[in-house]
Amino acid sequence: MVLLGISVLVFVLLHAISSSPGRAVLGVQASAASVAAFNHAHGYDRPLPLQYLSYLGSLLHGDLGYSYKLNQPVTALLGENAGRSAFLSAVSLVLSVVIAVPLGILQAVKRNTVIDNSLTGLAFVLYSIPAFFLGLVLIEFFSLRLNLLPSEASQATTVLGVVADPVSMILPVVTLTAVSVAAFSRYMRSSALDNLAQDYIRVARAKGLTERQVLSRHLLRNSCLPIITLVGLSLPALLAGNLIVETVFNFPGLGLLFFNSLQKEDYPVLMAYSLIVGVLTVLGNLVADVALAFTDPRIRLH
């Protein structure tokens, strides 16, 4: 039902924006006859409910439509871009979690010390820098001035090709990771601080466990709950691409595909993309709920 609602909402909103898709797609110099013929051929001159039912019918048959501007089936476009986008986002997400979790715990344990304050300052700086600006700065220094790293991401068309060219992915991954680490580490610090004040930590220490055991066996697992939720909510972004990094590092992906399609009012692509993001959002929440239940037995009991 949620997905059906999403499809209706997206369909209505997109059609409300554009009064004549034919004119948007064909351009200002298209003759009235061409615009009318285009709208007729693609059913845009039919009542909106009929257009929607037709769209839904195609969807149920696995047909996401055809991009008139890009001259390709939408499924092919999504297929070409999804793997690479997912790879970039997944690598940066894993790195973010791997870095942010211990960082957050370290800050909590060392709260209000120089280490904590320095890392907090750094996190705020990274969090407040727009990703595109950070990307441009990295390109300027590491590519153009120091000539250490390429200024564009891998141009390989497959995930394996991208994996085989790790050097070219360093700057894009660093750009994405830096911002995420800043956010995740703040959540982790806050959660760890809450848990450090809990009785079970005190009991663990009273049992004679070492500080390392207290942190790794008790604090870590309980403090990770908000991170699990965040990672689950990141699932749509994971596959839907990252527009800014794709734009700056010449790494065509789903985010850029959506943005360009929005500008060109390429309806089939927009509809498919919006639907996929909707599905991923629902799926992400589900995954997060399951993971939370697995991590914290108290949630299962409730």
Place this chain on the structure above:
Amino acid sequence: MKRSHGLITAVVATAAAGLLAACSGSTAPKPQVAADGAGFGTLPAQSGTPKPGGVVRVAESPGAGPNYIFPVTPAANGSVYNSYQFQNLMFRPLYGNAIGVDPKIDLAQSLAALPTYSDGNKTVTIKLNDTYTWSDGKKVDAADVVFFIDVLKAAVKENAANFGNYTPGYFPDSVASVSTPDSQTVVLKLTKAFNPEFFLQNQLSLITPMPSTVWNVASTGGAHLDFTQPKNAKAIYDYLAKQAGQVATYATNPLWQTVDGPWRLTAYNANTSGLTMKPNEKYTGPQKAQIAELQEVAFTSESAQFSQLRSGQLEVGAVPFTDLAQAPTLQQKGYAVYGYPSFGFNYVVFNFHDSTGHFDKIIAQSYVRQALAHLQDEPGLIKGVFRTAAVPSYGPVPAVPKTEFTPADASTNPYPYSIDAASKLLSSHGWKVVPGGQTTCTSPGTGANQCGAGIPAGTPLTWNIYYGNQPAVIEQQVTALISAAKQVGITIDSSSKTFNYLIQNFSVPSAPSNNDKWAMMDFGGFSVSNYPTTNQIFNTTGSYNEGGYSNAQADKLIQASVFGSDRNAVATEASFLSKDVPAIFQPNVDSVYAWSGKLSGPPGSFSALSQYRLNPEYWYFKQ
């Protein structure tokens, strides 16, 4: 269509410009102006001894990579990038443009001699050169021209949107019959007489001969069909269009390997539109390729492209407008930098059908339009907004690039910037001008010194303007105009919209229900054909006469440009329009490119980049 940049692109580009300027550690160098004052930078002379071979990497325009290989290109895919930078490299047009910035046909680049007209311009005879051959060795002949026409007719009959340059009543509808007296001659009988120059420059130039003995099939490996039969022509079109829809097979489908141009496609990336071409060894045209490989490299943004250019990973690329201050840096790295305005015009549209506040009656007065034209400070805009990388333009045919159809008075502004002149025009026609306040009509009536028909006493000069939110120069120009207007008591409220929103909602011919919602609009402008008539743009029944301008004299002149016999009628048309002010014409910005100093060739083969034309067969690496 000119100028369609994305928000993200602009944000990134602007940030990049700021960042690079900040990082340069010194004041940004000033752009250079070409000696003729019409271009940006300098155009190097041809130099060096050609060294055969080498790979040239050319940047594609971000988000506009070629994606349609079949010359009968649908309107949805019609673009200069598909035609000039992709198809024409493999499939030569019947009449090709000169190498350089001049918008004119060059017979050296054409597959036929100039057409001859007879029967009161209703019969056109085209003699093909016998020098061009397809890569399979067959001569390019009359049947290949007829094949294009027959397939095109089938395409537009099926759906008017199947050909980007199609307007009902014009080509190919205008061709009543085609015959081929001999293998190298095509005779077209037209439904009515057309202006010979219009028909050559704007209609025959749409023809791209296609290999009629190879592509005349309706299925892979199927029988070769008689394409002169409409049923067969339709089946052939459907098959070829379907093949053209399979972009992943562009480089491997044998169909597209039969070419008559200097290049053949060897690789195509369906995901990015990046592509690789190699020389057509069988090419028989005027210039064989000298380099070993041409790579058209796709980019996601101007910023990403410019970074690659700066890092030396491209031989040829555009210099984004926001990065023009970096031109000297590129030159220091060994790049040549040059720009020139593309052929076309930018304008602010008046809505002659907006009755809100009697705007339709106000704008119908030619003295009001003249006053508004006086408020357009082109020299100031070129210096302040365009940082000198633009040229003035006072009508639908700009003074540069110069053509044989450029009006003699194209470089003379009929209404130069003058607040005083604008103020006097209004006050001498019954308006009480209140600088900085609100000017109102105090003398209604139709007399020579009165406001004009339908304008009641007390009517204020106040209306709205909508403008495109990209590129930023549109907003800057509109802001300058509003500011100047306020100095004569004209109040203009402005709002920005996306390009698509503007063209869908603010157009008298296609969105008449919104006529009372807008008074002025600035969406950008038009690229124009070699024979730059404003047919469809400023004639009363024009299909993209966005503001609904209507003038009997203009209609008559446009009619003469299209259907008359005076080959230079279009100059008269343009001259009249620049004086009648159907819109406020704006400066034309330079399209600036940079190319490696290791690369050389005829200067025109590089300056043509500013006109979106790619002629890499003329390029070579210097020894």
